[in-house]
Amino acid sequence: MSENAQPPCRPPALLLITDLVVICRHLQLLTDAESRGLAVLAVVGPETPADRLAAHRADPAHPLSRATEVVQVPDCTLDTLVGAVHGLLRAYDVKALLNCGEVFAEPAGTLAEALGLPGPGAHAARVSRNKVLQRLAAPDLAPRWTLVGAEARAAARGHDGDGEDDDSAAVLGRLLGDVPLPAVLKPAGRMSSSGVRAVGTLAELRAELAHYPEDETLLLEERARGAEYSVEALVYAGETVWAGVTAKDTNECATRWFTETGHTSPAPALGAADEARLLEANARLLAAIGFGTGMSHAEFRLGPDGVVLMEIAVRPPGDAITKLWHLASGRPLEPALLDLALGERPLVAPARRRARQLYLDHPHGVLADVTCDETAASWITRDGAWPEFVPTTPDAPPRLCAVVVTREPGDPLGELTDSGGRAVSIVVDAPEGEDIHAVAERFAKTVRVRTQPNRSTP
Structure with a gap:
């Protein structure tokens, strides 16, 4: 067989590009791909611990054990990615390429375009990784x-x-x-x-x-003034088929940092006119960068000077935002992500409830344990999986849906200078008429974060 020859009857496949810390949030993608007759070919980067990956692959109860191929690459460059998937592209008929994380956004967008597969586009992916290019592309939205x-x-x-x-x-x-x-x-x-x-x-x-x-x-x-929001959008061939606004909290009032400490979807207390301004600004931004197909996550400030762009990512949002929209709408986003990657128009559902993720303050020291009176904590880094989120009826009472721990016992906890320093969050939901912030604060009191002194600190 020649170098460029392809074996006959190649199995159809999904090329999933991500890292372990990200894919553990979207494990339903593997189940959804299987249900559509697609083999899952996963590429993970150097941030994925090889021993953890091997353990999950060897565990029949973990969805990654069902992935057909898993390749780990030493860096996230385009050349390395192409070299890693070259053999897979010859052995499988790749029907879709889906990138879920930030570090692969640019090479994955370029590769999808080269393969003629749906995606945000190489240009949009490049712009998303550089805030200077974002300000040049959408000057009317820039500070x-x-x-x-x-x-x-x-x-x-x-x-x-x-x-x-x-x-x-x-x-x-x-x-x-x-x-x-x-x-x-x-x-x-x-x-x-x-x-x-x-x-x-x-x-x-x-x-x-x-x-x-x-x-x-x-x-x-x-320094743009006003409340911060993100706009999540599902885009099909340049057309926004769904968009939702998430309210954000940061620690900027008490520190010189801008670490995100909470998300609420859909954003509460947002008037129709302000929501329309955010959605219109997001649509102009997507058009300015030439976004094609996929999910986008853009962050804005809305204040006296109007809508101001902070940044945009051409992949699903981080933290628990996709889970919040799942709880709010009653429908997970993973099937829609796969639809878009396959070039199909996704089904969407309107919000009928409100959900919130709140990151908890933690004492400084070495993380020892996290306990809760209401439910067991989910140690997602250790387990390689997020807890299962099950939507309820729109008028059901407020709930504590999960306690999520993103660090491990023995990790040092200190000041929240960026997102990597956060340790414990809760996810709650409630009817849209409820005070979701009060609900979160009430359940936050049921969680205890225990630390020990950091002996290495003088």
Whole structure:
């Protein structure tokens, strides 16, 4: 058989590109693919612990044991991904490519387009991984911003420590143009709020710049005011067939960070006019980046200056947001994700209930245990699976649906500087007329996070 020859009667397959921490949220995809006669070919990246992956593959009770092929790659570049799937593409008739996580967004989008498969598109995938490109693509939605280049960094290093009126401060101020302080300093290509921090003065900016690698692209942006929301959308060939608005909480009021601490779907207390503004802005953003087919997750601020874009991702949202929409609508999103990957228009269901994820404060130290009076905690990193979420009737009483632990015993817990520092959250749902925040606070009191002193800390 020649190099380019393909074996006859190749089995139809789904190429699922992700990491263990992400796929454990979407394990229903494997069941749904099986029900449609598709073999599951999974590609996972270097962040997946090889021993954990092997253990789940060897466990007949774990859905990953039913995956036909699982390939782990040492990095998330396009060349590595193509090399890893080359043999799979010859052995299987890949009908769909579905990427669920952020780190593979760009190479997966490029590969899907090269294979002629439905996807967000190579351009949209590239833009989604770079906040500078997002601001260039949708300037009417962007805050005032500037790049912090080598000259600005040099000016920051030239500070002599004698106050804000020295020459380096003046140079730095000129380089920042019309971006007013206070502002937000953020890396262009990171995720999970990593490296995003508030700066109130030039002195703070100079000090913060020392914490970033010299070759990292940084933005300084006007600090947009107003509540933060995300818009999740299912898009079929450029047409938005469903979109929902999720309200977000962060720790920005008490810290200089912007770590997400809660999500509520659908967003409560959002008037029809403001919801329409967010949905219209999201539609303009998707058109601006040329989004094709798949699920998008965009984050905005809505305040006195209108709708301002924070960032967009061309994959399903993180945390428990897909689970919140499952509880709110009564229908999981995984079948719709698979429909879109196969080039089929998905079925959607309107929200009939409201759900909330709340991350809990934790004491500093080493995580020892998490207990709850109402239900057992789900240790998703250890078990490689999220708990099962079962929707209820629209008027059923408020419920505690899950206690989710995203860290492991022995992990150090400290300040929430980014999403990776969070440890425990609860997921609740309630009728739409209920105060969902009060419901979450009531159930939060039933959870106890126990830590031990961190002996390695002086």
